[in-house]
Amino acid sequence: MAVTSLSEGLVDELRGICGHDYVFTGRSARFNRARVPAPFPVHRWDEFVPDAVVLPRAAEQVSEVVKLANRHRVPIVPRAGGTGLTDGAVPLNGGILVDVKLMNEIKDIDLVDRTVTVGPGINMLKLNEELRRHGVIYPDNPASYPCSLVGGRIGTSGWSLIGGRYGHTRDLVISFQIVLPTGEIIEVGDGGGRKVRKSSTGFQLKHLFMGHQGTLGIVTEATLELVPRPEAEFSAFFAYPDYDTAWRSTGALAKSGIATLAGVVLFDERKLAYLRRDDEAYIPQPPEVRSVVATAMYGNADEVRVGAKRLMRIGVETGGNYLGDEISHGDWAARHDRYATPLHGRLRSGQVVPMSWHCEDAAIPYSALPKVREEWHAIADSLMERFEMFDDWGMFAYTNGPYKPWGDYLTEIDIGIWEMQWDDESWAAWVQAKKDISAVALRYGGSITACHGASREGEVDLVPDELxxxxxxxxxxxxxxxxxxxxxxxxxxxxxxxxxxxx
Ligand SMILES: Cc1cc2nc3c(=O)[nH]c(=O)nc-3n(C[C@H](O)[C@H](O)[C@H](O)COP(=O)(O)OP(=O)(O)OC[C@H]3O[C@@H](n4cnc5c(N)ncnc54)[C@H](O)[C@@H]3O)c2cc1C
Missing domain, CATH: 1.20.5 (Single alpha-helices involved in coiled-coils or other helix-helix interfaces)
Known part of the structure; x- marks a missing residue:
């Protein structure tokens, strides 16, 4: 039986626009599209459920649904893969949820001008399966590579694990079609031509319509950058006896100027403790290893070979112990599985319980990383002292700049949460902790978010301060x-x- 607070007449109009089989009002279709992998107040789940779900297949259908929502003053929420970590696709006021998953066509592969045009519902894994055959790839490579979709990447202005070499989503999306909140369909990009990478005509609207978390429209098509499929991939992991040595080594590696360098990541002691304990893909290191730095390079084989030599020299000269090929290659290869860690974790008393993963993702200047680390762990410690349901899973800092991987770092603290324990008191403490974490980032000259956006309870309160x-x-x-x-x-x-x- 349909359960919805939209009128039957409105639901009929939606069916008229999208087709009878593409409009859902049943409980499971609606509840499944409320959930996200970020910590979710499961004790208040039914507050976040849409009234109806539509799966359009064309921009014109999206436009008509948006016009209908305006006529009836009904909220409308775009949703792609639903992997966002800032609640962007969670309906806060019910209404119509527009799920773009069926708009997943590859419309045009242009090997001459090096672009691919797609619907917003395709993921990078599927897209690259097709592109690879042509000797090219679309190099947007988040840890959520197999499950996030192009529409969501634009909605969040996402961050890529190999962004130091190839840029992040905003650098890789050349132009797109978007349905505005009043229903008009427009194209935005760097200039009028869909395939132009740099223009000085008018406002730079492409950037306005990225990272808005679905508050300024619904993307219905995108034209993306193609790069040559890399001939070679090289990754090297180094071990260090303490965090400070590893931090200095990270700086030296990131500033090396090696053109093929795609990223440098610094893992702290608590992150290693978590990996030793809870990550079956991780090959445990002896206890004297207190910090690890990971690096990765991509490009033509001859360029990667020369760059790798220099990178290995810098790593060792700055105090790193090369961890060997098996760990370096295996660990890097697991990068898309690593952070999907539901049902891991433990209580501090040693008992293992199901915990889900939460991460903060501030952008922090290199110079401030050691101080921010101390303050963030102190905030996590205070949560753990008061509530058994939280666990500190450690921190990492990852080069953040596109093409120039130095300066600031995507800095994450991962916190395990036993979500079945949520109640109003623990939720309030959690929201306050998120505010405190964001305040530290701003105090040290950072940004609340490099990656996911900042529209969740807690951090969102500091957005006006940052901007x-x-x-x-x-x-x-x-x-x-x-x-x-x-x-x-x-x-x-x-x-x-x-x-x-x-x-
Ligand atoms: C295991 C894991 C690892 C992750 N790793 C990374 C990472 O390395 N880098 C990174 O950047 N993120 C990462 N994320 C976060 C998440 O994958 C990204 O934010 C991603 O961009 C969201 O894409 P999605 O398709 O799931 O979007 P959704 O969650 O469906 O939506 C995200 C936002 O975009 C809006 N939106 C969706 N579709 C459209 C559209 N067509 N038009 C306009 N707005 C739209 C939504 O309303 C919402 O506000 C990770 C998440 C998980 C679970």
């Missing part, structure tokens, strides 16, 4: 483009734009 005058502009843009606040309302505190007195 200053830019926050006022954000509200004006939102209200101008979405006069009825139908497009993913409640996110990023943007409802403030519609409060009395806001102009």
């Amino acid at each position: 200053g005058g830019g926050w006022e502009v954000m509200k004006k843009v939102k209200k101008a483009l979405d006069p009825h606040n139908v497009m993913n309302p409640g996110k990023y505190l943007l409802d403030e734009a519609y409060e009395e007195g806001e102009s």
